[in-house]
Amino acid sequence: MVELTNVSAVIRREEATIDDSTDERSRERFTIITAADIDPANVTKHWFVKDLGFGAKHLRNLEVRWLNLGKTAAGGSTRTLAGEKADASLFRLCSECGKLDTATGRNKRSDHRPWCSQREAQDESVVNLALARKLTTEGLLLRLPLSVTMGDSFAVPSLAASLLLGLRERIGGDPDHLHITTVRDPSKHSTDAHEALLLHDVVPGGTGYLAELANPDIVWDVLHRAWKIVKDCPCQDEGKLSCENCLLPFAGVGGVKKTSRAAAERHLAGLLTGREFDDTIDVPDSMPWTVTQEEPIVTDTESALEKRFRVVFKERLETLGATITPKPTERGEEWEIALGSANRWTLRPQENILGSKPDFVLTSRNPGVPPTAIFTDGWSTTQAPRTTVSPTTPKNVATCAMAATRWSL
Numbered sequence: 172m173v174e175l176t177n178v179s180a181v182i183r184r185e186e187a188t189i190d191d192s193t194d195e196r197s198r199e200r201f202t203i204i205t206a207a208d209i210d211p212a213n214v215t216k217h218w219f220v221k222d223l224g225f226g227a228k229h230l231r232n233l234e235v236r237w238l239n240l241g242k243t244a245a246g247g248s249t250r251t252l253a254g255e256k257a258d259a260s261l262f263r264l265c266s267e268c269g270k271l272d273t274a275t276g277r278n279k280r281s282d283h284r285p286w287c288s289q290r291e292a293q294d295e296s297v298v299n300l301a302l303a304r305k306l307t308t309e310g311l312l313l314r315l316p317l318s319v320t321m322g323d324s325f326a327v328p329s330l331a332a333s334l335l336l337g338l339r340e341r342i343g344g345d346p347d348h349l350h351i352t353t354v355r356d357p358s359k360h361s362t363d364a365h366e367a368l369l370l371h372d373v374v375p376g377g378t379g380y381l382a383e384l385a386n387p388d389i390v391w392d393v394l395h396r397a398w399k400i401v402k403d404c405p406c407q408d409e410g411k412l413s414c415e416n417c418l419l420p421f422a423g424v425g426g427v428k429k430t431s432r433a434a435a436e437r438h439l440a441g442l443l444t445g446r447e448f449d450d451t452i453d454v455p456d457s458m459p460w461t462v463t464q465e466e467p468i469v470t471d472t473e474s475a476l477e478k479r480f481r482v483v484f485k486e487r488l489e490t491l492g493a494t495i496t497p498k499p500t501e502r503g504e505e506w507e508i509a510l511g512s513a514n515r516w517t518l519r520p521q522e523n524i525l526g527s528k529p530d531f532v533l534t535s536r537n538p539g540v541p542p543t544a545i546f547t548d549g550w551s552t553t554q555a556p557r558t559t560v561s562p563t564t565p566k567n568v569a570t571c572a573m574a575a576t577r578w579s580l
């Protein structure tokens with residue numbers, strides 16, 4: 172890894188000449204990973220919402236690094252950096268003059284600076300490296316509960332966009348001096364690192380704005396402003412994930428397909444009320460949170476079991492070579508599952524069937540296959556063995572009535 176301090180460019184006339192072959196410049200996409208050093212020594216203030224697993228940390232002297240791993244989809248190896256798997260084709264440079272190599276295994280004069288001794292060499296001498304950039308500034312880390320992030324690929328991008336939307340409403344203009352990125356915040360009590368949104372200043376050293384923002388009532392207000400916009404946005408009736416009036420302006424490069432108004436509305440309502448989402452929730456006009464300095468131990472709730480089910484089910488399906496296309500809905504993420512071209516399934520969450528609400532209903536496109544109702548709460552609510560469910564509960568009466576296969580996990 173090389174840290175970027177100075178940049179110079181060498182341009183050859185034939186590469187730089189503008190002609191009529193295309194209307195637009197060709198654009199390259201690069202794999203860029205953001206890593207932040209969440210050092211407890213730099214935390215000036217922290218708090219958690221009781222029983223929710225949501226919390227905030229304000230950090231001074233926060234070091235944010237951007238690693239550029241080379242062109243996206245250029246066929247390099249996969250590496251795990253800052254807890255994320257990423258394509259890393261890296262940059263292939265001449266080991267002496269540092270000019271970018273254009274062809275593997277072949278040395279060309281034009282791949283070197285004029286003074287480079289490798290210009291005429293028979294074999295090329297290259298190094299592969301990533302480029303890094305660093306900023307030391309002020310940051311506000313918002314830890315998201317596992318009940319929000321686990322098994323929902325729309326949750327984090329949609330909440331990141333919501334936070335910027337809420338800030339625009341509070342500041343009264345675009346929050347240009349603040350950037351947002353996703354990081355992992357290690358927990359004191361569990362081995363699962365929580366996903367977190369890191370809002371950081373783009374000014375070295377920070378402007379002090381985030382210190383003011385780091386109060387619970389202000390964070391609540393920012394989220395509430397975003398929630399008011401996404402809940403009423405007309406794009407919910409237009410079959411769009413989000414639109415230019417709500418989250419789209421804040422979706423970021425590559426985030427558009429994962430930024431969902433419906434997911435944001437559901438998760439914001441859960442965060443604002445300080446409880447897990449269910450559709451009977453009323454969001455109040457002022458902060459109902461009980462704030463604590465102690466990191467709470469948040470135990471698995473019923474819905475965490477549903478999410479764990481998703482995580483495991485997804486792994487198994489992917490092992491079988493299935494393609495999963497997630498779609499956000501008001502009730503959670505729906506999956507279209509394709510196992511080959513003829514074998515298609517849909518997994519719908521929280522669907523009402525005959526007065527019962529299984530956690531999921533799995534339906535095949537093949538009309539001969541009955542739907543499967545899946546209940547993931549058997550263990551935690553009854554302490555019974557996972558395969559046994561009393562035949563007298565309304566849930567089971569309903570599933571019998573619809574001739575569905577029932578799984579209790």
Ligand SMILES: [Zn+2]
Binds near residue numbers: 265266
């Ligand atoms: Zn060279």
Ligand SMILES: [Zn+2]
Binds near residue numbers: 404405413418
């Ligand atoms: Zn919208």
